[in-house]
Amino acid sequence: MERFVFLTLDGLARGAVYAAFGLALVLIWRGTRVVNFAQGALAVASAYLAYTVTGATGSYWWGLVAALAGGLALGALVELLVMRWAGRAGPLEPVIAALGLVLLIQALLGMVYGNDFHPVDTPFARTALTVRGFDLVSPYDLFVLGAVLTVMLLLAVLFGRTKTGLRMRAAAFAPEVSRLLGVRVGRVLTLGWALAAAVGALAAMLVIPTELGLHPTAMDLVFVSGFTAAVVGGLDSPVGAVVGGLGVGVVLSYVGGYLGSDATPVAVLLLLLTVLLLRPGGLFSTVQARRV
Amino acid sequence: MRPLLEVQGLTAGYGGVPVLDEVDLAIEPATICAVLGANGAGKTTLVRALSGLIRPAAGQVVYDGRNLDGVPVEDRVRLGLAHVPEGRAVVEQLTVDENLRLAVLWRRDRHVRRDLAEVYELFEPLARRRSHLGHQLSGGERQMLALGRALVAGPRLLLLDEPSLGLAPKVIAEILTLLARLRDTTGLTVLLVEQNVRSALSVADRSVVMALGRVTTADVSDATLRHAYLGF
Amino acid sequence: MARVGLRHLTVTIAGASALVGLTYLLDPFRNYQLATAAAYLCATAGLTLLIGLNGQVSLGHGALMATGAYTVALLPSGMLLLSVAAAVLVATLAGAVVGVAAARLRGPYLAGVTLAVTMVVPAVTTMADAVFHGDQGLSVAAPPAPLWVAPERWQAWQAIAAAAVTLFVLANLLRSRFGREWRAVRDDEVAAQLAGIPVARTQVLAFVVSAACAGLGGAMFAVLAQSVSPSTFSLTLSLYLLLAVVVGGLGSLAGAAWGALLLVLLPDAIHSVTDGLPLGPDLAQRLTGNLPLAVFGLTLVLVVLAVPGGLQGLLVRAVRRLR
Numbered sequence: 001m002e003r004f005v006f007l008t009l010d011g012l013a014r015g016a017v018y019a020a021f022g023l024a025l026v027l028i029w030r031g032t033r034v035v036n037f038a039q040g041a042l043a044v045a046s047a048y049l050a051y052t053v054t055g056a057t058g059s060y061w062w063g064l065v066a067a068l069a070g071g072l073a074l075g076a077l078v079e080l081l082v083m084r085w086a087g088r089a090g091p092l093e094p095v096i097a098a099l100g101l102v103l104l105i106q107a108l109l110g111m112v113y114g115n116d117f118h119p120v121d122t123p124f125a126r127t128a129l130t131v132r133g134f135d136l137v138s139p140y141d142l143f144v145l146g147a148v149l150t151v152m153l154l155l156a157v158l159f160g161r162t163k164t165g166l167r168m169r170a171a172a173f174a175p176e177v178s179r180l181l182g183v184r185v186g187r188v189l190t191l192g193w194a195l196a197a198a199v200g201a202l203a204a205m206l207v208i209p210t211e212l213g214l215h216p217t218a219m220d221l222v223f224v225s226g227f228t229a230a231v232v233g234g235l236d237s238p239v240g241a242v243v244g245g246l247g248v249g250v251v252l253s254y255v256g257g258y259l260g261s262d263a264t265p266v267a268v269l270l271l272l273l274t275v276l277l278l279r280p281g282g283l284f285s286t287v288q289a290r291r292v
Numbered sequence: 293m294r295p296l297l298e299v300q301g302l303t304a305g306y307g308g309v310p311v312l313d314e315v316d317l318a319i320e321p322a323t324i325c326a327v328l329g330a331n332g333a334g335k336t337t338l339v340r341a342l343s344g345l346i347r348p349a350a351g352q353v354v355y356d357g358r359n360l361d362g363v364p365v366e367d368r369v370r371l372g373l374a375h376v377p378e379g380r381a382v383v384e385q386l387t388v389d390e391n392l393r394l395a396v397l398w399r400r401d402r403h404v405r406r407d408l409a410e411v412y413e414l415f416e417p418l419a420r421r422r423s424h425l426g427h428q429l430s431g432g433e434r435q436m437l438a439l440g441r442a443l444v445a446g447p448r449l450l451l452l453d454e455p456s457l458g459l460a461p462k463v464i465a466e467i468l469t470l471l472a473r474l475r476d477t478t479g480l481t482v483l484l485v486e487q488n489v490r491s492a493l494s495v496a497d498r499s500v501v502m503a504l505g506r507v508t509t510a511d512v513s514d515a516t517l518r519h520a521y522l523g524f
Numbered sequence: 525m526a527r528v529g530l531r532h533l534t535v536t537i538a539g540a541s542a543l544v545g546l547t548y549l550l551d552p553f554r555n556y557q558l559a560t561a562a563a564y565l566c567a568t569a570g571l572t573l574l575i576g577l578n579g580q581v582s583l584g585h586g587a588l589m590a591t592g593a594y595t596v597a598l599l600p601s602g603m604l605l606l607s608v609a610a611a612v613l614v615a616t617l618a619g620a621v622v623g624v625a626a627a628r629l630r631g632p633y634l635a636g637v638t639l640a641v642t643m644v645v646p647a648v649t650t651m652a653d654a655v656f657h658g659d660q661g662l663s664v665a666a667p668p669a670p671l672w673v674a675p676e677r678w679q680a681w682q683a684i685a686a687a688a689v690t691l692f693v694l695a696n697l698l699r700s701r702f703g704r705e706w707r708a709v710r711d712d713e714v715a716a717q718l719a720g721i722p723v724a725r726t727q728v729l730a731f732v733v734s735a736a737c738a739g740l741g742g743a744m745f746a747v748l749a750q751s752v753s754p755s756t757f758s759l760t761l762s763l764y765l766l767l768a769v770v771v772g773g774l775g776s777l778a779g780a781a782w783g784a785l786l787l788v789l790l791p792d793a794i795h796s797v798t799d800g801l802p803l804g805p806d807l808a809q810r811l812t813g814n815l816p817l818a819v820f821g822l823t824l825v826l827v828v829l830a831v832p833g834g835l836q837g838l839l840v841r842a843v844r845r846l847r
Contacts, residue, residue, distance in 0.1 A: 035632035037639075085829050095581055095635060096770055097828040103763050104821030110814035114806075163397050170383055170394050177381040180343060181441065182369040182398040220759055224640045231636065265647040269640040273625050276633060 006128060006135045007257040008250060013141035014207070015249015016148035021203040021226030022233075022241035023152070024196040029235045030172040031192045032087065034094040035227070038078065038101040039200045040219030045105050046070040046201030047208055047218070048113055051120065060123040067201045075197025079190045106216040117213040126210070144206045151202060152242065155195075168192055221265060225252065228272040244275075294357070296321040296449055296481050297342070301351035304341040311337040313505040314351065319449075319498075322479040324471060326496035328489055334505040335485045336378055339451045342483070343375035344368050355449065370398060374447035378454045378485075382434045382441075384427035388418055391426060395441045411440040414470070432463045439467065443474075449481045456488045464488065468495045532695045540688040544681060552676035556748070557788045559676070562683035563744035564784035566690045568768045569777055570737025573694060575766070576775020577706040578730045584622060584638030585738045586761035587645045591618045592742030593752040594656065601665040604747070608686070611743035612736050619735020623728040642762050646754040661753025664746045683744050690737050691777055697733065698777075706730055738765075760817070767824045773834030782835045791816035 021039070028036045036042075049070040054063030078101065086097040124143050128135035159165035170178040171188040179185050203226070208218050229248050233240015248271060255267040295318040305311040311334045319325045327335050340346045342353055344365040353360045355373060363371070383391055392411060396404045412419040415436040421429065429437065435455055442450060450471075456464040472495045474480040486492035493499060500507050543562075547555050571585050592611035599607040622641060626634045649656035656662065669678030697703055705726045708716040717723050746752050768783025794816050803811065827834060833841070 029632075035636065037635065082825055082829070086825075090579075092575070092579060092581060093828050095632065096766065097825050099581075099583070099763055099766060100821045100824030100828065102821070103760070103767070103817050103824065107814040107817035107821060111810050111818065114810055115813060163393075166386075166390055166394060167397060170386060170390075173385045174381065174383045176345065177377065177383060178394070179365040180345070180369065180375050180377065180381075181395045182366050182445065183394065184366050217759070221643050224636070224643055227636045227639075231633070235632070260651075262647050262650045265640075265643045266651070269637075269644050272637060272640050276637065277625060 002134050003257065006137070007253045009137040010141055010257075011250035011253025012246055013137075013144040013249070014210070014253055015229075015246035016145050017203045017207040017245070018222070018225045018229045018248050019242040019245025020148045020151060020199055020206075021222060022229030022245045023155070023238055024199040024203070025226060025230040026233065026235060026238055026241045027192055027196040027199070029230070031168070031189055032083070032094070033091070034083065034087065034098070035235070036098055036193075036196065037095060037223075038098040038105065039197065039226075040204075040223035041102045041105040041216075042071065042074045042078065042197045043200035043204035044208075044214070044216060044219045045074060045109060046197070047120075047204040047214060048109055050205060051113075051118060051214055060121065064202075064205055067205050068198050071198035071201030072194040074201075075194040076190050078197070079193035083193065084186070084189070109216040113214075113216075115216065117215045119213040120209040122209045140210075147202065147206060151199060155199075155238075164191070221268070224265075224268050224272070225249075228268060228275065231272065231275055293320055295319055296356060297483070298354040299342070299351070300354070302338070302341060302348050302353065303350040304337060304346055304348040306337075306346070310349065311505050312341060312348075315502075315505070315507050317500060317507060319481060319483060321448075321481050322475055323497040324475055324482040324484055324495055326484045326486055326492040326499040327502060328486060328492060328499055329502035331487070333502040335502055336453055337505075338502070339375060339377075339453050339483070339485055342451055343373065345375075366398075369445055369447070372446070372448035373451070374442040374445055374449070375451040376438045376442045376453060376455065378457065382426040382429065382437050385425065387423050387425055388429070388437055389422045391437055392418075392441055392444055395445045399445070407444050407446065411444045414443075415440050431458050432460065435459060435463070435467065439470075447480070449483065451483045451485075453485045454487065455484070456486060456491060461491075464491050468492075471495060528699050529696055532692055532699075536688050536692040536695075539691075540684055543684045547677045547680045547684075550680075552674060555674075555676040555680045557792065559680040559683040559744075559748050561784045561788040562680070562687040563741050563748060564765075564768065564787050565687040565741075565781055566744060567738045567741030567765055568772070568780040568784050568787075569687075569690050569694050570734035570741075571765050572769035572772065572775055572777065572780040572783075573698070573706070573737075574730050574734040575769055576773075576779075577698075577703070577710055578727055579710045580727065580731070581635040581766070582638045582731070582734070583635055583759065583762045583766070584641035585734070585765050586757045586759065587638075587642045588615050588618055588622075588735045588738035589742030589745060589761065590645050590752070590754070590757035591615045592739030593746035593757070594662070594742075595739075596743045596746040597662040597664045597752045598655070602667060604667050604682075608740065608743045608747075611746075612739045615739020615742065616732055616736040619732045619738070620728070623731030623735070626731070638762075639759070642757075642759050645757050649754045656754075659754060661751055661756075664750045664752060666747045666750060679748055682747060686740055686744050690740060694733075694737070694777060702726070702729065764820065767820050771823055771827050771834050773836030776834075776836045778839075779834050779836035786835075790819065794819060 021043075024039060025036060028034060046067040050063035050067035053066035054060055057063070082097050082101065083094055086094045122140045124139035126138045126140045128138045130136065159169060167178070167183050167188050168191065171183055171185045175185050203222065204219055207222055208214055211218065225248050226245070229245035230241045232244025232247065248268070251271060252264050252267055256264050297317070297319040299315055299317040302312055302315040303310055315338060327338065329335050337346065341348050344360065344363065355371065358371070360368065383394070386394065392408060396407065417433055418436055418440060421433065426434070426437070439455065455467055468491055471480070471482055471484070475482065484492055484496065502508065543558070547558065550558060567585055567589055571582065574580055574582055592615045595611040595614045596607045599610055601607075622638065626637050646659070649661070650658045669675045705716070705721045708719065708721055709723050709726050713723055742757075745756065749756070764787055768787050769780055771786060772781070772783030773779030795812065798808065798811050798815060831838060
């Protein structure tokens with residue numbers, strides 16, 4: 001029972017990361033109908049930047065700031081240099097271009113930092129707090145939950161309450177009409193990619209210390225989990241991605257805790273297939289899945 | 293008086309197939325010009341080329357003495373050129389209020405609030421449905437919203453593509469009366485694309501007929517001409 | 525139809541014979557490279573058909589190659605032809621499972637599912653440690669080459685034979701009713717459906733056929749390397765295959781061949797350049813592994829942006845201009 005409670009809370013923290021990562025995928029999907037397969041690689045690149053900055057300043061927090069800023073910049077660059085030009089021929093091209101970026105980014109990181117795992121410290125302890133002899137939840141898990149919650153609230157305010165958010169929603173739903181009304185849709189898309197990459201970078205910063213450490217491919221499996229989270233919402237629903245992320249996190253925590261961590265990739269695959277086969281449009285999607 | 297809009301030799305189309313074939317057109321300020329013609333005559337393509345949604349293959353569009361070649365869509369509305377596309381392109385996932393505010397996001401002046409209030413005054417039903425989503429509106433309400441959304445940007449030239457499509461005659465009459473009033477009070481210039489010839493002619497100062505991508509005649513006031521080109 | 529089949533057979537036999545002749549001109553290292561390219565070709569030919577003709581991206585073909593390779597490694601050596609046939613069968617079954625599950629999925633979903641499949645490979649080898657020996661992998665004892673032929677040349681012949689069979693079968697499939705249905709589905713799913721083509725079945729079939737090709741390629745990998753381990757079949761391998769078919773020219777078997785050749789020759793060319801540079805051992809080691817990856821990634825992005833038809837497309841256009 002004690003273990004079950006701990007695994008649940010730990011799974012929620014892990015799930016919060018998947019939720020954030022899935023949310024970033026949803027952001028881009030809504031705006032451009034592209035699944036950004038490069039998001040994991042972009043996030044790892046931001047985390048490496050944080051590693052360097054933390055190494056130089058000795059402060060985790062400066063590293064975190066650098067990762068978020070780096071994510072913003074990388075996301076904007078990818079949209080401006082690649083995605084803006086790749087989307088014209090068909091739906092296949094942006095996906096292939098993103099996969100090319102995965103190879104390129106991971107290779108560049110390997111060249112600069114080497115292909116070994118770099119262990120990364122957490123700003124708070126990862127040992128569980130005990131309440132009346134019960135292992136409950138670690139301070140770091142609380143930090144993760146708090147950080148993701150903060151970002152989600154900020155995004156909700158940005159999208160729901162600001163002019164920029166209104167532009168982004170309009171540009172995603174009706175790009176042509178938005179342009180006729182004076183919205184600079186190109187800039188809005190750049191901003192969307194930048195924001196999504198920054199959220200992805202945050203996810204990487206939060207999850208990498210809890211795994212084997214920093215490595216060019218460290219986010220590959222997280223990508224699949226985050227993708228599964230996004231698919232739960234039919235790729236279109238931010239709420240769906242959050243709920244999906246938490247669900248995936250808890251399930252994986254149980255699988256890892258009771259069956260061993262080697263089983264988690266298999267569990268992710270089974271989860272993804274289950275969601276897709278049961279509800280191809282996602283559990284939260286308001287629109288009918290595209291079917292012939 | 294110098295025309296507000298001058299179109300010369302405009303040729304445009306989709307994927308290399310020309311739909312517009314050397315169109316010439318001039319519209320005086322504070323007038324309503326009706327563009328008539330059958331389906332497929334190129335009316336919508338003309339409007340899309342004017343607002344910059346498609347790039348012309350040849351010819352030029354001069355607006356207020358300025359050549360619009362190379363001016364992107366988003367900037368044309370800033371110059372006072374508003375386009376209400378066919379099918380009342382309300383953003384269905386946004387509320388009425390958000391749809392309206394979307395149109396004034398680019399404005400930096402202090403009168404935005406006043407202009408929004410004016411639109412709500414002009415279209416009372418919209419004020420009552422302020423927080424409803426676009427997809428909950430009726431056809432007439434959508435047309436009001438699309439029109440109000442264009443007007444709130446304070447345009448000098450309004451491009452209206454088939455505003456009467458699918459609307460009740462009473463609503464059509466209201467909209468056209470409003471256009472005539474705005475022309476007389478604010479000096480608004482309107483390019484009105486219509487298939488509904490009778491109602492368009494009732495407010496238009498001038499009409500042109502398009503067929504097969506060309507402006508075939510610049511005067512349809514004569515009943516015989518009307519018969520020849522429109523078949524009734 | 526029969527005449528087309530006959531022409532395909534003639535071209536295949538002529539091409540394979542030419543390549544076998546070529547093996548007498550190449551040194552053992554080049555023969556090994558030729559063999560590797562031929563093994564890659566089995567997989568890229570199947571993948572180009574899936575992506576180019578069906579519009580579906582798969583990131584799981586590296587994993588499907590793994591099923592073929594591990595099948596060969598687990599079966600008793602001696603009857604190589606039987607093990608290879610079994611490898612193709614196992615990969616076909618795996619492809620059918622993934623294909624049926626993914627049949628209703630378009631674009632991003634299929635890519636996501638197949639990515640998840642690739643992630644599973646190392647986990648499965650570790651979980652069933654007793655069978656697959658985890659990260660260590662298994663060794664493959666392929667029957668030795670006959671005494672009258674050099675081992676590398678013999679390996680090249682085996683791989684060339686596999687590639688020739690793959691190309692022959694695929695070329696005929698493309699010419700058949702299935703090929704036409706694939707193209708119809710790619711061009712317009714709704715129209716294909718209206719024309720009475722079973723869209724879902726067609727897409728599953730395309731996936732299964734490409735999986736069988738990947739299984740054969742994986743089996744040849746095992747025979748050539750005489751060992752299998754999960755690290756060979758990482759996501760990078762799947763991305764390599766994707767790169768090969770995109771750079772070669774999507775949907776074209778000739779393009780798949782160009783791509784397979786590129787996968788072998790480009791890293792080699794890059795190594796010969798970096799070997800000439802005065803680099804520290806640490807930097808040299810980092811570059812050796814990563815520089816080809818970086819070049820591949822950049823190439824993939826640039827081809828998507830600037831050269832839609834890939835190498836084969838360029839070649840076709842150049843030939844047309846000459847005429």
